[in-house]
Amino acid sequence: MEKPFTLFGAVGSGSVPVEAAMTLIGLPYQVVEAPTWEGPAQQAKVAGVNPLRQIPALVTPDGETITESAAILIWLADRYPQAGLAPAPDSPLRAQYLRWMVFVPAAIYSLFWVRDDPSRLGGPDLDAQARIKAATADRIADCWGMMESQLTPGRYLLGDDLTVLDLYVAVVSRWGPRRRRFYEVAPKMSQVVRRVDADPRLTAFWAERFPFFDGWESQGAAG
Structure with missing residues (x-):
């Protein structure tokens, strides 16, 4: 079974477009709910992967951490081009x-x-x-x-x-x-x-x- 991605996020937050992209791509992933705006206890959940204690933060199956929602989305679309979620590098778009x-x-x-x-x-x-x-x-x-x-x-x-x-x-x-x-x-x-x-x-x-x-x-x- 393919090892899942781990995404630190929350309902209605900046992790949602990342989750939507992974859903369309068909990737296995699990979400660690961490609504960081609720205070230190929630922020502590993210501290180990993002020192800013902010979401989203994505941990790949290889253990690499990617933060910043735009960076994660761009990376996912380029890493899985078969999903067609971004213009190709040589596209005029x-x-x-x-x-x-x-x-x-x-x-x-x-x-x-x-x-x-x-x-x-x-x-x-x-x-x-x-x-x-x-x-x-x-x-x-x-x-x-x-x-x-x-x-x-x-x-x-x-x-x-x-x-x-x-x-x-x-x-x-x-x-x-x-x-x-x-x-x-x-x-x-x-x-x-x-x-x-x-x-x-x-x-x-x-x-x-x-x-x-x-x-x-x-x-x-x-x-």
Whole structure:
């Protein structure tokens, strides 16, 4: 029996696009649930593989550790090209694929370190924390809008083939300020993420790892 990958992650977190990619590839994997935002006990689960105590972190069957969601997704798609989850290195789509795979964590995902705990920058002042939440929500919406303006999607973001970029955007766009605002600023990309949401190969996966509960698309104005 093939030895499984071990993924440190959590429901609704940055591990979800990685899990979705591994599901589509057909890889055996096990998830160590570690919602690190819940405090030291959960962070300690990850400390041995990622000194930043953050998820996701992937341990391969050979014992190699890979952190950073974009890096893991790019590596998986390249390591298993038969799944067709990334443009080939010589594809004319490759440069834009890499551009946006780096853009999502650099411009958007990184802001959740602040959004998850605004006191990290705003201190105990609740008004300052509210301003930080609102400003980061605006910044995220602006970044999605900029990405929208630079893409001409087909069925998926880079054309007619699903890639890990589609999985990545489908998950990250569900975080605050959530999908309603994403739909407003990125209507073309919205058609793509809805298609990923509805992919029949992922129906059971979404139900378990990022359920579509009532009201999941909306969030308060402060985001």
